[in-house]
Amino acid sequence: MKVLVVGSGGRCHAIIDAIKRSKPTTKVFVAPGNDGMRDSAEIVPINETEIDKLLKFAKENKIDLTVVGPEASLEKGIVNLFEREGLKIFGPTKEAARIETSKSFAKELMEKYQIPTAGFKTFAEYDEATAYAEALAKADSFPIVIKYDGLAAGKGVVIAETLSRAKETLREMLVEDKFGDSAVVIEDYLEGPEFSFMCFVDRENVYPMVLAQDHKRVFDGDLGPNTGGMGAYSGVPLVTLEDEAEALERIMRPVAKALVLEGVPFKGVLYGGLIKTKDGIKVIEFNARFGDPEAEVVLPRLESDLLAVFFSVIEGSKVRLQWSKDYTVGIVLASKGYPQDYKKGYPIRCLEHVEGHVYHMGTKFDGQDYVTNGGRVLIVVQKADTLFEAQQKALKDCEKIDCANLFYRRDIGSKSLIK
Numbered sequence: 001m002k003v004l005v006v007g008s009g010g011r012c013h014a015i016i017d018a019i020k021r022s023k024p025t026t027k028v029f030v031a032p033g034n035d036g037m038r039d040s041a042e043i044v045p046i047n048e049t050e051i052d053k054l055l056k057f058a059k060e061n062k063i064d065l066t067v068v069g070p071e072a073s074l075e076k077g078i079v080n081l082f083e084r085e086g087l088k089i090f091g092p093t094k095e096a097a098r099i100e101t102s103k104s105f106a107k108e109l110m111e112k113y114q115i116p117t118a119g120f121k122t123f124a125e126y127d128e129a130t131a132y133a134e135a136l137a138k139a140d141s142f143p144i145v146i147k148y149d150g151l152a153a154g155k156g157v158v159i160a161e162t163l164s165r166a167k168e169t170l171r172e173m174l175v176e177d178k179f180g181d182s183a184v185v186i187e188d189y190l191e192g193p194e195f196s197f198m199c200f201v202d203r204e205n206v207y208p209m210v211l212a213q214d215h216k217r218v219f220d221g222d223l224g225p226n227t228g229g230m231g232a233y234s235g236v237p238l239v240t241l242e243d244e245a246e247a248l249e250r251i252m253r254p255v256a257k258a259l260v261l262e263g264v265p266f267k268g269v270l271y272g273g274l275i276k277t278k279d280g281i282k283v284i285e286f287n288a289r290f291g292d293p294e295a296e297v298v299l300p301r302l303e304s305d306l307l308a309v310f311f312s313v314i315e316g317s318k319v320r321l322q323w324s325k326d327y328t329v330g331i332v333l334a335s336k337g338y339p340q341d342y343k344k345g346y347p348i349r350c351l352e353h354v355e356g357h358v359y360h361m362g363t364k365f366d367g368q369d370y371v372t373n374g375g376r377v378l379i380v381v382q383k384a385d386t387l388f389e390a391q392q393k394a395l396k397d398c399e400k401i402d403c404a405n406l407f408y409r410r411d412i413g414s415k416s417l418i419k
Contacts, residue, residue, distance in 0.1 A: 003307070004058055005030045005041065006048050006078065007069025010332075010361040010379045011292035014299045015067060015306070016041050017357065022305040031057070036360020036370060036378075051078040058087055065090065065310060068268075071151055074288055075101045079268075090310045095264040097288040099255070100271075103149045103185045106286050113258040115251055117283040118145070118190050124183040126174040130167055132186060137163040145187040146170065147285075152179040155339065157226060157285075159189065190275050190282055193415060195239050196232070196294045197272040199252050200309060200319050203265040206253045207319040210301055211236045211244060212294040213415065214273075218339060220411045227339045228376055231412035234297040235327035235387055238416045239276060247274055247281045255286065267313055296359050296379050297328040326383040329390040329413050331398050332361070333406040338375035346372045346405040353400040356382035356393065372405060387413050 003019060003026055005012050013036065016028050020040050030037050031044035031054060046053045049072050058066055068078055068091035077094035091097075098105045104122045109115075123129035136144055146169045148156030156179050160166035172178040196214055200207040212234040218224035252272055259266045271287035271294070290299075299306070303322040312319045335342035347369040351358055359381065362374020378401070382393035391413045398408050 001026045001065075001307070002061060002063050003028050004044075004054070004061075004063045004066045005069060006054060006066060006073050008032050008034050008048065009069070009292055010359040010376070011290050011295040012069040013037050013359040013361075014296040014357075015069060015290065017359070018299040018302060018306040023307050026307065029057075029061070029063070034360050034363055034373070035365035036358075036363045038365070048073045049076050051076050051081050054078065055081055055085060055087070058082070059085070064088065065307070067091070067310060069289060071097065071100055071287065071289055075151060088311075088314055090268060090314060092266050092268040092288050093264065096259055096266040098264070099259065099266070099286045100288040101151055103147045103285070104183060107185055109255070109258055109262065110283060113254060115254050115258070115283060116280060118187040120185050120187045122149070122183050122185050123174070126170055129170045129174060129184060129186065133160075133163060133166040133170065136186075137166075141188070142166075143189045145189055146173070147185045147187065148173050148179045149183040149185060150180055153228065155179075155226065155228070190277050190284065192275045192277040193238050194273065194275045194284060195236050196291050197244070197247050197252060197274055198291060198294060198298060199270050199272070200313055200321070201256050201266050201268060201270045202313045202316055202319070203260055203267065204253075204257050205319070206248070206256050206270075207321055208244075208248055208252065209298055209321070210234050210323050211239055212291070212298050214291065214294055215409060215412055218334075220409050225339055227334070229291075229293045229332065230334065230409045231329070231331045231379070232291075232293045232297045233327065233329040233387065233390070233413040233416070234294075234301055236416055237387065243276055243281060247272065251281060251283055293330050293332060293379050296357070296381055297330040300328055300357060300381055300383060301326060324383070326385065327387040327390045328381055328383045329387070329394045330379045330381040331394045331408050331412050332376050333378045333380065333398060333401065333403070333408045334376050335372050335374070336405050336407055342375055343405065344371070344373050346403055348372065348377070348406070349402040350400050354380060354397045356380055356397050372403065377406060388417055391417070
């Protein structure tokens with residue numbers, strides 16, 4: 001069996017690790033990968049958006065299955081291309097992936113099919129957007145949430161507490177085109193604990209994974225700017241079994257059916273970024289692939305054969321999932337200065353002393369040491385019978401890592417522990 005994993009970060013490292021656990025003899029290639037994956041996969045120097053080159057590689061190397069990690073590849077239409085050429089690939093088409101790649105598409109779909117989410121309006125013009133923000137300010141409806149309509153590497157969402165912050169954000173997104181030329185969605189602010197609900201989806205068939213909770217803010221206590229994720233945990237006690245059932249029946253299954261009815265059936269991993277409000281579970285966002293860092297704490301709990309799951313979704317057969325009862329906690333080690341400016345090239349030592357999983361997010365091997373090569377550099381994942389024990393084991397592992405330019409949050413999982 002030959003498998004090609006497309007992507008480069010911790011999510012893809014976790015996918016490779018899960019594949020190798022269930023099928024150790026599988027030959028795994030990763031494109032473009034990072035040096036931290038070199039012990040478990042062969043690195044292929046092709047960028048994740050170079051889909052024609054990826055297709056050529058898959059054909060020449062007789063790849064049996066391609067697994068798509070990042071949303072950028074999906075937006076380019078990699079699944080459409082591979083399927084047209086008769087190759088097996090796990091992930092949704094470009095059209096189905098719009099559930100993530102276009103915030104306005106997702107919001108309009110939810111509105112049409114009565115899937116609970118925040119009230120919203122979409123704007124392409126700065127003057128119209130600021131006039132709406134000013135009206136919300138007069139109505140004392142702040143804070144508001146401003147989302148860039150397209151992809152922004154997890155950084156296109158701003159919670160504006162004040163009108164001046166809203167105007168600044170709208171100018172960045174609509175006038176300066178900080179993330180590209182697109183519209184924005186302005187949403188009502190929702191309050192409550194957030195959680196991540198990923199499901200394997202084969203058209204209308206939805207197979208839920210165990211829940212996780214991501215930590216987006218850069219500092220302890222949910223302070224500082226949003227990031228791509230500073231850590232996550234799985235086994236989320238503050239979300240009840242009743243909450244989970246509500247999310248499955250009122251959100252995840254209906255949206256999968258809605259995509260079928262719209263003529264863009266979804267096959268792959270559908271990620272629901274959800275929030276538990278006083279009015280019930282609502283949608284914050286959808287993603288069209290494994291979450292990152294959620295994949296790094298969910299996949300270590302999977303006891304089923306991940307390759308078998310991928311093939312079952314592709315071929316339309318029943319998916320069977322079995323999960324460990326352990327709790328998992330993953331703590332991201334990031335470069336100082338992230339998510340703004342940061343420096344690269346700092347040596348990372350003592351990784352051999354870490355007892356849990358270490359998934360590489362942004363590292364490079366210089367011939368002697370791994371060195372920092374990104375904003376989010378590593379994620380350390382531990383599992384245990386209790387959430388507190390998993391958290392403490394992960395923190396101890398982080399303390400063993402020697403690097404002069406890394407920092408991490410110490411409170412991953414604490415929301416459930418406090419609850």
